[in-house]
Every structure is written in structure tokens, then in C-alpha cells.
Amino acid sequence: MNGAQDLGGQMGFGPVAPEKDEPYFHAEWEKRALGVTLCAGAMGHWNIDESRHARETLHPADYYSSSYYEIWIKALEKLLVRHGFVTGGELASGEAGSDGTTPRRVLKAADVPAMLARGGPCEREIQAAPRFAAGDRVRTRNMNPAGHTRLPRYTRGRVGVVETVHEGFVFPDTNAHGKGEDPQRVYTVVFDGREIWGADADPSLTVSIDAWESYLEPA
Amino acid sequence: MHDDHDHDGHHHDNHLDPTAARVKALETILTRKGLIDPAAIDAIVDIYENRIGPRNGAKVVAKAWDDQAYADWLKRDATAAIASLGFTGRQGEHMRAVFNAPDTHNLVVCTLCSCYPWSVLGLPPVWYKSPPYRSKAVIDPRGVLAEFGLALPDGTNIRVWDSTAELRYLVVPMRPAGTTGWSEERLADLVTRDSMIGTALAREPETA
Numbered sequence: 089m090n091g092a093q094d095l096g097g098q099m100g101f102g103p104v105a106p107e108k109d110e111p112y113f114h115a116e117w118e119k120r121a122l123g124v125t126l127c128a129g130a131m132g133h134w135n136i137d138e139s140r141h142a143r144e145t146l147h148p149a150d151y152y153s154s155s156y157y158e159i160w161i162k163a164l165e166k167l168l169v170r171h172g173f174v175t176g177g178e179l180a181s182g183e184a185g186s187d188g189t190t191p192r193r194v195l196k197a198a199d200v201p202a203m204l205a206r207g208g209p210c211e212r213e214i215q216a217a218p219r220f221a222a223g224d225r226v227r228t229r230n231m232n233p234a235g236h237t238r239l240p241r242y243t244r245g246r247v248g249v250v251e252t253v254h255e256g257f258v259f260p261d262t263n264a265h266g267k268g269e270d271p272q273r274v275y276t277v278v279f280d281g282r283e284i285w286g287a288d289a290d291p292s293l294t295v296s297i298d299a300w301e302s303y304l305e306p307a
Numbered sequence: 308m309h310d311d312h313d314h315d316g317h318h319h320d321n322h323l324d325p326t327a328a329r330v331k332a333l334e335t336i337l338t339r340k341g342l343i344d345p346a347a348i349d350a351i352v353d354i355y356e357n358r359i360g361p362r363n364g365a366k367v368v369a370k371a372w373d374d375q376a377y378a379d380w381l382k383r384d385a386t387a388a389i390a391s392l393g394f395t396g397r398q399g400e401h402m403r404a405v406f407n408a409p410d411t412h413n414l415v416v417c418t419l420c421s422c423y424p425w426s427v428l429g430l431p432p433v434w435y436k437s438p439p440y441r442s443k444a445v446i447d448p449r450g451v452l453a454e455f456g457l458a459l460p461d462g463t464n465i466r467v468w469d470s471t472a473e474l475r476y477l478v479v480p481m482r483p484a485g486t487t488g489w490s491e492e493r494l495a496d497l498v499t500r501d502s503m504i505g506t507a508l509a510r511e512p513e514t515a
Contacts, residue, residue, distance in 0.1 A: 096418035096469065098442040104454045106434045106506070112356050114433070117327035122355065122430075123348025124334050131342060140420055156421060156436040158326055161333065174336055182332035184339035197346035204354060207397040207426075210473050238471045240418050242445065257401075257473055274472050285446055292464045295445050298472035 089234055092151035093144035096242040097285070121157040125164050130195035130203060133171045136210075137264035141236040142166045212271035214256030219301055220275055224250045227307040228277070228299065236264035239303045243295075247307045248279040251296065259300055272301040360429035363394045364477055365498035367427060368509075369491040371404070372482040382406065385477065389427060399426025399475055405468060406479045407505075412463050413478045414452070414505035416444035417470040424475035428500055435504065445469060455506040478502065480509040 113119050129139065142163035144151075151159060168174045172189040195203060220226055230245035231237070238260050256271040263269050281293030323331060337343045367389055371378040381388040385402040389395075402424060405413040417423065421436035434440050443451050448465045452458070459465070468476045480502040486494060501507035 093419055095438055095441040097446045098438070101438040101442050104434050104437075104439045104443065104451055106455060106501075107432065110432045112360075112430050113352075115327065117323075117330040119352040119356070120334050120348060121330050123351045124330065124337065124343060126351050127343040127347050128337065130347075143420065152438060155326075156433070161326070161330055165333065168337075173340070173342055178336055179333070182328075182336070184336045187340065191342050194342065194344060195347045196344055197350040200347050200350035201354065203397075204351070205396040207395070207400040209400040211401060238419060240469065240471060242418075243469075254472075254474070274474070276474075278466075290447075290449060290465070292462075293448060293467065294464065295467045295469060297469045298474050300472070 089141075089144060089236065090232055090241060091144040092146065092148035093140075094241050096240045118157045121161050125160050127195050128164055128168065128173075130193060131173075131191040132193050133173075133189070133191070134167050135258075135263055136208060137236060137258070137260040138266075139163065139167065140260070141264040142170075144236070210258040210269075212256040212258060212269065214271060214273055218253045218273050218275075220250045220253065220304060220306075222250055222253055225307040226250055226275070226277060226304040228303055229305060231303075233261065235261065237261050239299060240297065242284055243279065243297050243299075246279055246283050248277040248283065248296075250275045250304075251278045252276040254298070257300070259302075261300075274298050274300055275304065277304065355425075355430050359425065361427075361498075361500035361503065362495070363392075363429070364424070364427035364500070364503045365495040366392055366491070367394070367404070367477065368479050368498045368503065369494035371479055372486075372494055373489075373491050378406075378479075381479070389477075394426045396426050398422070399424050401474050402427070402477060403474050404477045404479050405466070407481045407508075409481070410462065410464055412459050412465050412505065413476075414444060414448050414465060414467045415470060415476040415478060416441060416467060418442070418445055419469075419471060422470035422473075422475065424477050426475075427477055428503060432500075452506060455501065457507055478505045480507075483509050483511050485512045 143159050146162055165179055169176060178185050225247060227247050228244050254274040257274045259270040259272050276296050277299050278294050278296045281289040338345055371381050381404045385404040389402050407413055418441050421431055423431040423435060445467050448467050470476060483497055497510045499507055502509045
């Protein structure tokens with residue numbers, strides 16, 4: 089979706105302002121926000137793509153005025169309500185009410201190291217031959233889906249060159265919406281900066297994205 | 308500011324700001340309902356606060372500087388080469404290492420969210436996840452680098468890697484001159500987090 093998250097090339101956000109010797113966490117609640125998000129995800133009722141989509145469907149004004157952990161928590165609340173674990177009334181009151189959905193799993197402390205070390209690999213074997221080869225010129229599709237997608241707006245309808253052909257990966261555009269993994273090959277596609285930003289762009293700039301096969305057409 | 312504080316202090320009697328209170332309430336509800344175990348949260352925080360961080364990535368880079376066969380492996384199959392040093396898992400399942408060269412500087416961003424190689428760099432800094440960096444890195448990378456105090460020589464090409472899929476990128480900065488014969492441990496001290504994102508170069512020996 090053309091949401092607040094799709095930031096490439098937007099202007100007006102001010103300086104990057106890196107913080108010297110930045111700590112991993114700026115407040116105790118940030119630690120709990122990280123942990124709650126990972127523990128809730130470990131119940132196994134939604135995937136990373138649905139999580140990302142929950143974050144990008146925050147109202148733009150809310151997204152831009154929230155810190156990243158705030159975005160996580162606001163999205164997590166949506167996921168928990170959507171999947172029947174908590175109600176809006178519980179969140180409003182701060183009190184646990186009656187039981188909701190039964191979780192598939194509850195992550196225990198002893199299982200945390202193994203869970204994090206395993207991660208969530210999303211490579212999938214693809215039998216069909218790749219549609220594109222390294223060196224091929226491709227054009228990204230001009231598309232504006234209302235749902236989740238990982239093709240940024242600034243790269244839509246642009247001509248680039250396939251640099252690397254990867255294995256198959258779970259397709260976020262379906263997986264975010266409970267429509268299955270539908271794995272497709274992913275390609276690293278490189279664009280000249282001027283193809284994206286026009287003649288005034290830095291001539292020494294190239295930008296690449298990792299694009300699922302259905303995002304691309306021959307050019 | 309003063310008014311805000313008075314207003315805030317009026318209707319709650321603890322010292323939590325609204326977001327802290329919201330997170331605490333959520334954790335409490337989920338714990339009471341048996342959906343999460345607070346001890347698991349403690350374990351997650353301990354790992355990301357104390358055990359996983361950019362020292363992991365620095366070991367990878369130092370080994371690649373010191374060992375050409377390892378560098379070749381890292382270039383060919385970064386996931387396996389990095390796993391051989393014990394660094395695996397969440398947000399590092401599918402790794403790619405991209406090597407700076409005299410004519411090419413690499414910079415990594417995630418314009419769509421905050422994708423970052425946790426297994427080798429730990430949790431991302433706030434700036435990496437925030438709109439200024441995510442918006443600007445792909446259209447004005449030299450402007451971004453200037454904010455980090457980095458001016459690349461004329462003639463250096465910039466390649467920006469937008470992490471739009473599940474591949475996670477580790478920049479391998481160029482090995483500084485004057486480090487011949489250094490141990491991997493000593494070399495690793497020159498490898499900063501930012502040099503592995505691309506917003507800095509490796510430190511020079513005299514500043515290490």
C-alpha cells in the first residue's frame with residue numbers, strides 16, 4: 089500500500105542526526121516492547137509480513153509521530169485484537185478480561201536462545217526455471233496495490249538490470265493477508281540513479297532493490 | 308511544557324509516561340491471560356542487550372581482511388560463512404556481504420521498514436529506523452554521508468542497497484593501510500557498526 093512507511097525519496101524529515109554512543113534502548117519500556125512483540129509473534133498466529141502490514145496501516149500522522157517501538161506496539165495491539173487474543177475494551181481498561189484465542193505456543197525463557205538462533209527462514213525451493221537471468225533488462229511493474237507490497241513507489245515503472253538471481257522466497261503480498269506463501273524467485277535489480285530521480289540525479293549513484301519475480305517484466 | 312506536565316500529572320499517580328504505561332498494561336494483560344511469559348522477555352532483552360551486537364560483524368570483517376579464502380566464501384555464500392563463526396538466526400537468516408572497493412562505496416537502507424542484519428550488527432540504531440535516513444539514503448546518499456562526517460573522494464561510485472526482501476546486507480569496508488600483520492582481534496577494533504552499514508569507513512590505525 090502507498091502508506092507512510094514507503095519513504096524512499098520523500099523530503100522534509102530533517103537531519104538524520106546520528107546519536108553518539110547510542111544505547112540499544114532509550115527507556116525500560118522499549119525493552120519490554122521488543123520482548124512483548126517477539127513473544128506474541130512466537131505464538132505463531134501471524135507472520136512477519138502481516139506484522140509489517142499492521143505497522144504500515146497506521147495512519148500516516150500516527151506513524152510519523154511515533155518512535156519505532158511505539159509503531160511496533162500500536163501494530164501489535166491491532167494484531168492481538170484481529171486474532172482474538174485481546175479486546176479493545178481490555179486495551180482501553182488495562183485489565184485482562186475473559187479468555188480469547190488459545191495460543192498455539194507460549195514462548196518460555198529456556199527456549200528463547202534456540203528460537204532466536206533459528207530465526208524464520210523464508211527461502212523456499214522453486215522448481216520452475218528463473219524467468220530472468222543476470223544481465224537482463226527489466227521494468228518494474230507500475231502497480232498500486234491496496235494491500236501489502238515490497239515494491240517501493242520510487243522504483244515502480246523503472247528500468248533496471250538484474251544483477252543476481254536468488255532462490256525462491258515467501259511472497260509478502262499474499263503472505264501478509266493469509267493468502268499463502270506463494271513463493272517466487274527474488275532478483276537483485278540495479279537502477280541508475282538518473283532512471284529513478286531524473287537527469288539532475290547524482291551520476292555516481294546506483295540503487296538496488298530485491299524484487300519478487302512478479303514485480304518485474306522484460307524491458 | 309509546564310502545562311503538559313501539570314496536565315499529565317493530574318490524572319495518573321505513577322511515574323510512567325503514556326507509552327510506558329501502555330506497554331506495561333499490554334504486558335500485564337498478555338501475562339495474565341497466559342499468552343506470554345515475562346521471563347522470556349527478560350531472556351530476549353538480555354540477548355540483544357548483552358550478547359548480539361556489532362562485535363559479531365566486526366569479527367566477520369576482520370576475518371575477511373585477514374583470510375582471502377574466507378573473503379571469497381563470504382562473497383559467495385555469506386550466510387554460511389557468517390554461520391561458521393557462530394552468528395545465525397533472527398534477521399540474519401539470509402545474508403549478503405557487499406565489499407567496498409576503491410571505486411565503489413556501499414550503503415544499506417530499508418526504505419520500507421527497518422530491515423537490518425541483527426545477527427551480525429545487533430538491534431539497529433534509532434536513526435536507521437527513522438524517516439530522515441530512510442527517505443534520504445536512496446536519493447541523496449552523499450548528503451547522508453556528509454551528516455556522518457564522511458566525504459567520499461570524487462570518482463567514487465555509490466551503490467545503495469534497499470533491503471526490500473529478506474536478504475540482509477553487511478558492508479565489508481576496505482582494510483585501512485598500515486595494518487599489515489595485525490591479528491584479527493586487533494583488526495576487528497577498527498570495524499565500527501557504521502562502517503558495516505556504509506555510513507562510515509573503517510577506523511584508521513592512528514585513531515583506533
